[in-house]
Amino acid sequence: MLDKESNRSTAHGSEEQAYDMIIIGAGFGGIRMLHEARQLGLSAKVLEAGSDVGGTWYWNRYPGARTDSEAWAYCFFFDKQLMEDYDWPERMPSWDQVLDYIGHVVDRFDMRKDIQFDTRVKSAIYDEVANKWRITTMAGETFACTHFVSAAGLLHIAYEPPFKGLDTFQGEWHMTSRWPKEDVDFRGKRVAIVGSGSTAVQILPIVAQSAAHVSMFQRTPNYVTPGRNHPIGKEQMRAIKDNYPAIVDQCQKQVFGFPMDPANRLFSNVSAEEAQRVFERGWEAGGFRFLFETFDDLLVNQEANDAAAEFIRGKIRAIVEDPETAELLCPDYSFAVKRPPTGNFFYETFNRDNVSLIDVKNDPITEITPTGIKTENREFEFDIIIFALGFDAVTGALTHMDLRGRDGVTIKDKWDEGPQTNLGICVDGFPNMYIISGPQAPFANIPIIIENSVDWIGSAIKSTLDGGYDMFEAEPAAVAKWGEHMQNMLDATLLKAGYDVNAWYLGANIPGKKPAVLFYFGGAGAYFDEIHANRDNGFEGFAFKRHNAGAQPRTVAAG
Ligand code: NAP
Numbered sequence: 001m002l003d004k005e006s007n008r009s010t011a012h013g014s015e016e017q018a019y020d021m022i023i024i025g026a027g028f029g030g031i032r033m034l035h036e037a038r039q040l041g042l043s044a045k046v047l048e049a050g051s052d053v054g055g056t057w058y059w060n061r062y063p064g065a066r067t068d069s070e071a072w073a074y075c076f077f078f079d080k081q082l083m084e085d086y087d088w089p090e091r092m093p094s095w096d097q098v099l100d101y102i103g104h105v106v107d108r109f110d111m112r113k114d115i116q117f118d119t120r121v122k123s124a125i126y127d128e129v130a131n132k133w134r135i136t137t138m139a140g141e142t143f144a145c146t147h148f149v150s151a152a153g154l155l156h157i158a159y160e161p162p163f164k165g166l167d168t169f170q171g172e173w174h175m176t177s178r179w180p181k182e183d184v185d186f187r188g189k190r191v192a193i194v195g196s197g198s199t200a201v202q203i204l205p206i207v208a209q210s211a212a213h214v215s216m217f218q219r220t221p222n223y224v225t226p227g228r229n230h231p232i233g234k235e236q237m238r239a240i241k242d243n244y245p246a247i248v249d250q251c252q253k254q255v256f257g258f259p260m261d262p263a264n265r266l267f268s269n270v271s272a273e274e275a276q277r278v279f280e281r282g283w284e285a286g287g288f289r290f291l292f293e294t295f296d297d298l299l300v301n302q303e304a305n306d307a308a309a310e311f312i313r314g315k316i317r318a319i320v321e322d323p324e325t326a327e328l329l330c331p332d333y334s335f336a337v338k339r340p341p342t343g344n345f346f347y348e349t350f351n352r353d354n355v356s357l358i359d360v361k362n363d364p365i366t367e368i369t370p371t372g373i374k375t376e377n378r379e380f381e382f383d384i385i386i387f388a389l390g391f392d393a394v395t396g397a398l399t400h401m402d403l404r405g406r407d408g409v410t411i412k413d414k415w416d417e418g419p420q421t422n423l424g425i426c427v428d429g430f431p432n433m434y435i436i437s438g439p440q441a442p443f444a445n446i447p448i449i450i451e452n453s454v455d456w457i458g459s460a461i462k463s464t465l466d467g468g469y470d471m472f473e474a475e476p477a478a479v480a481k482w483g484e485h486m487q488n489m490l491d492a493t494l495l496k497a498g499y500d501v502n503a504w505y506l507g508a509n510i511p512g513k514k515p516a517v518l519f520y521f522g523g524a525g526a527y528f529d530e531i532h533a534n535r536d537n538g539f540e541g542f543a544f545k546r547h548n549a550g551a552q553p554r555t556v557a558a559g
Contacts, residue, residue, distance in 0.1 A: 014142060019043045022135050022145040024124075026115050027055015029151030029436035029450045031102065032076060034111055036458040040465075042147070046111075047137065049120040053106050055153050057098040062179040062386075064202040065095040068227060068287050068342035069445050072240045073259040074098070076105060077248050077451050087237050092229040092287065092342070123402035124148060126430060131470060131547040133432065146470065147461055150398060151436040154446075157396030159389040159510055161194070165367040165374075173368075173385040176203060186211040190381060192373055194365070195388035196222060198341035203386065205349040215356045215380060217365065217373070220501060221331045223312045224343040228286025252452075255523035257445035260292050267295040267304030279311040287342050291335075299336060299493050309335040319347040325357050326350075337497045339505060393504045394439045394518040395419050405430035415439075418507070418516025422474035422482050422541050423531050425453055426460075431473040431545075434460075440486050442527045443505055443519035449527075456531045464544055471545040478541025489522040 020042035023030045030046050031053065037044035050058040057065075067074050071088035086104060089097055106112055120138045127134050133148035158177040166173065174184065176199045191211045193200050196218035208214050232240070240247070250259045267275060275295075282290035290308075297304045313330045320326035329347065331338075349355055363375045372381040392400070395415055403411040406429045414420065414429065421427050424441030425434055434457045435441075442449055464472040490496050498506045499515055508515040520527050534540055 014140065016134070016142040016144050017045070018144045019045045020145060021045075021147040021149060022047060022124075022133065022143050023149045023151055024048075024121050025055055025151035025153055025156075026050070026053040026106075026117075027057070027151060027153055028076070028102070028447055029153070029454070030055070030115075030149075031106060031111060032078065032450050032454045033149050033151055033436060033457070034114055035078065035109060036454050037147075040458060040462060042461070044114060045143065045145075046115040047119045047121055047135070047143070048115055048117050051117050052099070053102050053112075053115065054099045055102075055151075056155050057095045057102070059156075060177050060179065060199070061095050061181070062174075062176040062199065062203050062388075063184075064204075064206040064344070065176075065179075065199075066090075066092050066202065066227075066229065066344075067098060068092060068198070070259060070287065071097075071232065072244075072247055073251050073257075073445055074447055075101065076447060077244075077251075080244075082108065083244050084241055088232050090229055090231055092227050121401060123404075124150075124433075125402070125404045125408075126406060126433070128406060131431070147432050147434070149434045149436060149457070150438065152397035152401075154394045154397070154437050155391045157392040157400050159391055161368070161387045161389060162511070163365055163368045165369055168370045169368050169372075169385065170370045171372075171383045171385065173387065176200075176386060176388045177391065184384070186384065188212050189383040191215070192217060192380065192382045192385045193388060194373075194385065195390065196220065197388060197390055198222075198339065199388040199390070201341040201343045201346045203388065204355070205343075205345045207386070208349050208352055208355050211354065211384075213354045213356070215358050215382075217358045217360045218328065219361050219364075220338065221329050222338055223309065223331055223335050223340045224346045225283065225288075225290040225312070225340060226286050226346075227342040227344045228284070229344055251445065251448040251524075252528055253525040254292070255444070255525065256288065256292065257442065257448040257524035258288055258292060260289065263293050263296050265295055266297050267301055267307060268297075275307055276311070279308060283311075283315065291340065299495060302334070302494060305334045305336070305494055316347055320350050322350070328357055328359050333501050334494050334497055337495060338501050338503050390504055390509055392510050392513065393507070395507070396510075398435070398438070403430075405433070417514055418483075419518065420479050420483055422478045423456070423534060424482075424520055424527075425457065425531075426472075426474040426542065428474040428476045428479045431471045432464075439518050440482060440520055442524045443521060444524040449524065452528045452531060456535055459535045460539060460542070463539060467544055468546070469544040470547050471543075472539075473543050473545065475541050475543055481541070483517075485522075486517040486520060489520065490517045493521055495521060 021037045021044040023033050023046045026046050026048035071093045122138045123136045125134050132144045135143040186207050187210050189211050191214045194217045201224050247259045251257050254260050278294050282294040295304050298308050316329050317326045363377045365375050367374050399412040419439030421440045499508050502509045506515050507513045
């Protein structure tokens, strides 16, 4: 099914390269999509801004960066032999271990030849006359394709430091999301970390080991549960491999796509003493097990959530020796209403003599000076400033591109009031465009979401082509219905309070960005059931069309 369109000259005089499919991004999503395209017999090219594969793990190579999902669920499940062959070294792999894994996958499937590195896409424009997507890169190269897939990632566009005076700073400064490949030497240096989210929580303990002094500038504290990372021995790896069918099954069913069973326990059904024992076991189990293996109602029952929050505040007060610092680190909002970070000796780090916590909620940063950071009431001197300010998450990768569908409508305008999709994968008015890990897909462990959505995309394309169609498009009524569904699911949880605490999963962290429900909060398992049922029912809420005038479209109407 190679694209029949011959290469054509563009206005710039360069040759436009034609493929059946163009994929943006060579992270987990883009690589999995490339594999699917090959299975379908499509010619496909991945355009990747970085110089190598890895996506978010390529860019966020700051010291201490590691997953907070367990390795055996932070991987591809599409190939049994791949799962059998690869040995993970640690429970929560570091960024370079994840890159090693992704590199292993692309080499094993000989994928590098279909990936063009150092290529950032500038625009993707739907050409209605030809029913083609025309892609232009920053370097001016042009591509045409029928099927256009964005796997640009949900945490790609960094929130750049908004502080005046940054250009006057005479020291070194870095953004964690664009960390240099060369080592940054903290020895003997006074270092500032601005931010207190998952990224800051990971980098702080590592920098503290060698810097003369580190100050963390915190606006909002987080509930940090311990990661309990450890090496994976040969025997444990063997047991994991032998257990893979059950692990995959758990990920398919668990609310956030993790390899865990439900706790089968509600907070209201146990005594206060038993609740403490359960929380203690969850705390020791590490990572997201505190959230998901203690009580099944932590995200819907305020009383249960309050108890979990108080338990963690008790841990903070017990670990952090200076009472004033401990109180500053204690959040006063509901647990998990901001995405909870996983830490490795995070709270313990504040007991070091060379670490300070600076409260910038009550005394905000006003500017960066030539020698450091100025707040409303204080001034600090630093040699290095690290900004861990987060991302224009989920929608940013698409709205920062010149992406236009029918009638020249830009995605930025279309999503001005918040994203609109059907199934979190397709957008009405943007035919043959698919988004992987985009808005209105589940807030969950990413690789299992990718496996399921790519599987759905593959089926949609196959049905389009097998039916003799050349256009597949979400219907507006179905998109509106999906949007209402997102809101209803969020409203059923305590997570709606995320609007009050700048939660990025509601778009509330970026000044000027319209807050909106950016994810499907009904649980990963429920989402997989919905998209599989949609596929099995013939893609309800999507239209199959023939581009040629006079052709009879086969439309499967929204229910
Ligand atoms: P984030 O959670 O959005 O945190 C950004 C931090 O910057 C917040 O503490 C925020 O404070 C602060 N900030 C923003 N503007 C500020 C200002 N003007 N002054 C002072 N502070 C300011 O970003 P992130 O830490 O990069 O994490 C984002 C997501 O990436 C995570 O939630 C997670 O999903 C993912 N991540 C995962 C891992 C992992 O797998 N282990 C590691 C890192 C990141 P406020 O809270 O007050 O807004």
